[in-house]
Amino acid sequence: MTRVWDVPVHDSTQAHDVRVAVEAACDHVGLGADRTADADLAATELATNLLRHAGGGRILIDTADDGRPVVQMLAVDHGPGIRDVAAALRDGYSTTTSLGAGLGACRRIADTFDLHTAPGRGTVVLVRMADRRTTRRAEAAPAVRPVRVGGVHVPLVGETCGDAWACVPGRDRLTLVLADGLGHGPEGARASAAAVDELRRVPDLPPVEMLRRLDDALRGTRGAAVALAQLAQHTGHMLFAGVGNVGARLRTERGWQPLLSRPGIVGAYRPAVVPERQLPWKDGGLLILHSDGLPSRWAPPEDSYLDHRDPAVIAAVVLRDASSSARPARDDTTVAVMASTPRDRPL
Template sequence: MASLPEGLLDGGVWFRVEEPGTASAVRRAAERLAAELVMPEHRIADLSIVAAETAGNLTKHASQGTVLVRPVRAADQAGVELIAVDSGPGMADLRRSMGDGHSTAGTLGIGFGAILRQASWSDLHSVPGKGTVMTVQVWPGDVPERGWAAGVTRPLTGESVSGDAWAAREAGGRRQVLVSDGLGHGGLAAAASHEAVRVFHKTPAVPPAQVLEALHRALGHTRGAALAVAELDPEAGVVRYAGLGNISGTVLSADGGRRGMVSMPGIVGHQRRQIREYDYPLTPGAIVLMHTDGVVDRWNAGDYPGLLSHSPEVIAATVLRDAGTRRDDAGVLVAQALS
């Protein structure tokens, strides 16, 4: 078996999909990842169809298409996820566009139908003039319960790994998320963020400020990172937030409200003036959106009708597409206030 691209068993690998040959590379990478995850042969065959059609649609219909191939894991199984992102032309009538027989490129028009039949789960959002984001998952068995949080990261152009990372956990009745931006770029920045994720998952179920204290003590041997931890408590109607460094956090309510959350100056593992935890209102249907400084705050949810009702994966990838920069690692996490 050919070796996997660097990062494929971790945060995944992005492919620019502009020619049919690149679509083949996406399919092969998905197949290799599935084999590494010991998925059964018949599901690898289904995944091959999903990957080929997903990437093929980008080459035929889209502008500036990219695909992220990465693993997804549940308690008792692992699958493969593909997130396809493009910058146009977008679709005004999703139901018609996704039906068999509809084509804008003179083909048979069976791509979306094949994807939906073979995939275990999928989600798609499209805005005419802005583009489309679609995520599809192929699992070896039954589809796990949908997650309440997910993130997407992308390395600086020219780098094979990203120094940004995210994590989510449920521990001791607490739903907590982490966003990390390792200082600099490349392998050392990635190592700092990977260590942050590891320690985050091992830390006892304590409030965000105490989690951040534990991370600060643990990252002293690394390059250091900007970090933020948020805890969603829908029953209490609050999100608790603690951050050090340039991580941005925002609460987006279902009625269009937007409220920023405060991170303190510092570098986790090296420079810590103070760690403070703040509480913010969390209304039903709200989402918590966190991102690194590789994503700018020029994104407006009002420009994307219906987006906030979609999966965290689709929301995060949409923000990364339109607000992420290519001059830095970029990472976005979305957590939903589900009761």
């Protein structure tokens, strides 16, 4: 079960909280001592940056296992933005008195580093730390045109998000799933994790048949809302099917299209008919799935520079721009993104 930490950073004592959370995350996935020390350094820099340059923010820490343990950190702020990204990335640019290493050091020690900044809107910085003692699980040859996926979880309370997202590769297809277990927290997580586990057993079924399998697999849990988007080899199409309240929007040549799910609860109440939509998936395709913790009036990003960022950064920008302190979240929130564009723009 994925554990997540949402750590507010508004004063220097909270920089300590970030380090405690990152160390717990590293321990949770079994990251080695060297990489834990690196993660600690990056966490300190990200927190210090938030305090010094952004007037505070939050750091979202997530664990994953793609065959090797990974800890993902996203520093998210509503600050003024970084005027000179190139300068900020140079080692030694940071004005911190503690380490003086700054974002340049984060980039150097991270397995994945990415950043998006917009004047007056804020900055998102992504750092992923993977274990280097183990090698990545050998995936079968890519079943579809390469796509990039990423996401962000925010728990309502505690360290367990009741939502789950995953990208499940099959022989000739790739499925992005977002499952929102009923309620929130650990009981919700049990249902959403059961959905992802079952999908990994049947990665080659079409979405509607996957949902049917999930109906059985989720009996005995609270049930979940589940949306599935599947890319098949060579077709240039995406198949979409969903049951329950998971939001989905796809950007096509005709703009952003909402993809609607049928009302129901997978594992508890199955609608009589679950339609499977077929949509074009072309270069420039961008798909956003989100649980209902995201305020419904969120707007899809219009910033084409964002397309070339890591999908986790895109997800965090969507989340940040939808949130406000006037409307605090009332549920676990997850945003998952699939992008067809290559990450070809340098920072």
